[in-house]
Amino acid sequence: MSLNPTILIQNLLNGLMVGGLYALIAVGYTMVYGILRLINFAFGDVMVMGIYFAYYGATLIRLSFPLAVTVSLAGTALLGIVIDRLAYKPLRNSPRISALITAIGVSFFIESFAVVFFGPNYKPFLDALENKTIAFESFVIGNVYLPKIIFIILGITAIALFILFVIVYRTKIGMAMRAISADIPTTSLMGINVDNVIGFTFAISSALAALAGVMWALRYPSFYPYTGFVPGLKAFIAAVFGGIGSIGGAVVGGILLGVIEMMIITLFPTLMQYKDAFAFIILIVILLVKPAGLLGKRTVEKV
Amino acid sequence: MSILEIEGLHVYYGAIHAIKGISFKVEPGKIVTLIGANGAGKTTTLSTIAGLIKPRRGKIIYNGQEIQGLPPHAINRMGICLVPEGRRIFPNLTVMENLMMGAYNRKDKNGVKQDLEWVFSLFPRLAERKNQLGGTLSGGEQQMLAISRGLMSRPKVMMMDEPSLGLAPILVEEVFEIIKKINKEGVTILLVEQNAVGALKISDYGYVLETGNITLEGHSKELLANEQVKKAYLGL
Ligand SMILES: Nc1ncnc2c1ncn2[C@@H]1O[C@H](COP(=O)(O)OP(=O)(O)O)[C@@H](O)[C@H]1O
Ligand SMILES: [Mg+2]
Numbered sequence: 418m419s420l421n422p423t424i425l426i427q428n429l430l431n432g433l434m435v436g437g438l439y440a441l442i443a444v445g446y447t448m449v450y451g452i453l454r455l456i457n458f459a460f461g462d463v464m465v466m467g468i469y470f471a472y473y474g475a476t477l478i479r480l481s482f483p484l485a486v487t488v489s490l491a492g493t494a495l496l497g498i499v500i501d502r503l504a505y506k507p508l509r510n511s512p513r514i515s516a517l518i519t520a521i522g523v524s525f526f527i528e529s530f531a532v533v534f535f536g537p538n539y540k541p542f543l544d545a546l547e548n549k550t551i552a553f554e555s556f557v558i559g560n561v562y563l564p565k566i567i568f569i570i571l572g573i574t575a576i577a578l579f580i581l582f583v584i585v586y587r588t589k590i591g592m593a594m595r596a597i598s599a600d601i602p603t604t605s606l607m608g609i610n611v612d613n614v615i616g617f618t619f620a621i622s623s624a625l626a627a628l629a630g631v632m633w634a635l636r637y638p639s640f641y642p643y644t645g646f647v648p649g650l651k652a653f654i655a656a657v658f659g660g661i662g663s664i665g666g667a668v669v670g671g672i673l674l675g676v677i678e679m680m681i682i683t684l685f686p687t688l689m690q691y692k693d694a695f696a697f698i699i700l701i702v703i704l705l706v707k708p709a710g711l712l713g714k715r716t717v718e719k720v
Numbered sequence: 721m722s723i724l725e726i727e728g729l730h731v732y733y734g735a736i737h738a739i740k741g742i743s744f745k746v747e748p749g750k751i752v753t754l755i756g757a758n759g760a761g762k763t764t765t766l767s768t769i770a771g772l773i774k775p776r777r778g779k780i781i782y783n784g785q786e787i788q789g790l791p792p793h794a795i796n797r798m799g800i801c802l803v804p805e806g807r808r809i810f811p812n813l814t815v816m817e818n819l820m821m822g823a824y825n826r827k828d829k830n831g832v833k834q835d836l837e838w839v840f841s842l843f844p845r846l847a848e849r850k851n852q853l854g855g856t857l858s859g860g861e862q863q864m865l866a867i868s869r870g871l872m873s874r875p876k877v878m879m880m881d882e883p884s885l886g887l888a889p890i891l892v893e894e895v896f897e898i899i900k901k902i903n904k905e906g907v908t909i910l911l912v913e914q915n916a917v918g919a920l921k922i923s924d925y926g927y928v929l930e931t932g933n934i935t936l937e938g939h940s941k942e943l944l945a946n947e948q949v950k951k952a953y954l955g956l
Contacts, residue, residue, distance in 0.1 A: 589820075589824065592813065592817055592820065592821065593821075593824065595810070595812055595813060596810045596813060596821055598812070599810050599811060599812050599813070600808060600810060602772055602792070602804075602808075603804060603808040603810070604810075604821070605771075605772070605791070605792040605793050605796075606770060606772070606792055606793075606796060606801070606802050606804065606808075607793075607796065607821045607822060607824050607869075607873070608793050608796035608797045608824055608825045608873060609793055609821075609824055609825075610791070610793045611793070
């Protein structure tokens with residue numbers, strides 16, 4: 418087996434990029450889980466809605482691309498709040514299984530909504546760009562072609578994750594989010610409206626998923642209502658891999674998952690068809706070997 | 721006028737009738753204590769006043785306004801603070817962050833700074849540990865943090881649920897001294913204790929709670945001298 422260094426570097430970068438996108442969605446899973454012990458399976462679908470919003474914002478309403486993306490992030494943030502208020506809030510004191518089933522229902526609902534309103538067929542995302550060439554330009558170093566878009570996506574992912582960490586660890590509302598993840602009733606005793614903080618958590622998680630979606634669509638431009646299914650699932654796996662409830666873990670888990678996937682198919686190109694199965698193998702292994710995930714702590718059951 | 725008045729309060733946990741129509745009053749500037757054995761309904765009473773539990777019937781009147789049924793954050797913002805049973809420190813937040821959680825809704829930065837200095841003067845150990853995670857503190861330190869966190873909201877009424885529970889005797893003394901100091905600053909205190917002696921010694925007025933009913937009330941000095949109380953709660 419001869420390894421072509423060019424392909425190795427390119428795939429490594431691709432893995433890093435895809436992993437970063439998993440991470441952006443995974444932090445949403447992990448934050449919502451940390452606060453409500455709920456897996457919001459709809460993040461993959463929120464990601465797709467982010468793509469549709471940006472696409473229609475640019476093509477139908479003719480907004481500039483950056484503005485269309487901004488509107489998409491705001492729209493999905495609102496969507497996240499609405500999902501929480503309508504679907505999850507009434508179930509706060511219900512058994513967890515009810516919320517879990519509801520989460521699956523929300524996911525199906527959004528997918529069906531997209532099929533009905535946006536159509537079941539694939540759409541070309543690059544139509545949203547005034548200048549499509551940006552998606553195809555490359556840096557050339559020796560005989561290695563490095564697509565510019567990968568670096569742009571990596572940069573934006575890094576900035577978004579940095580902003581998220583600043584919010585969670587350096588702002589008042591971030592402090593309230595962390596407090597809620599430890600103890601909801603006591604947080605409410607501090608004069609904090611817990612529902613508003615939970616709504617805020619859904620808003621930023623959803624906007625991050627949408628941002629991941631838009632960048633996903635820049636790299637893999639053909640999209641349809643079920644485009645979010647696989648990345649959403651893998652982001653969930655990444656969150657478990659890294660240690661669900663841990664934001665750092667979600668980032669590490671996402672990036673590692675993206676890189677591992679790419680490395681396996683680089684080393685064993687014949688396994689390409691099974692690419693999507695690796696994530697599940699990793700999930701099974703981590704659940705067997707270290708159930709709390711890479712950075713997860715063993716949860717202390719709440720009294 | 722009483723600052724806090726409870727009228728015919730009934731609280732249920734499903735079919736369990738935990739509070740059976742109790743009434744009591746807290747006068748402004750006083751320390752009032754609710755004593756009673758384990759399971760009498762002390763925590764339920766305070767949690768209901770704080771808004772964590774909704775009463776089935778009855779009124780909770782704060783400064784002339786009915787507040788039963790309001791959410792806990794709204795009740796806290798009105799100036800009623802609960803230092804909960806078991807301290808309930810945020811273990812994943814630093815000591816400083818725990819304190820700032822108490823001051824979450826305050827806009828007066830200078831006042832917050834002053835109060836911070838005040839609680840650090842009450843509990844110098846917290847100042848030394850301000851960058852440590854709450855979960856790493858000892859039980860006594862956590863109790864001090866819980867009280868300080870409550871003070872950071874600058875409450876008008878401070879409810880404390882068994883602040884002496886599980887503390888070494890020397891710390892129990894210290895906690896009761898601190899409660900007196902806080903009261904001297906003008907904070908009205910509603911104190912719940914199983915340690916009836918300690919609570920009655922520092923309080924002005926007391927109520928005895930037994931399985932969801934108030935069976936006795938009086939000035940704390942009288943209760944300390946009361947034969948019934950002596951037998952049942954003071955172990956004399
Ligand atoms: N969450 C709960 N669910 C059911 N019963 C409860 C609950 N909390 C307390 N109780 C019951 O209510 C009664 C009063 O409890 P509590 O207010 O905790 O008493 P205290 O604080 O005086 O020890 C007890 O009989 C207790 O078993
Ligand atoms: Mg109790």
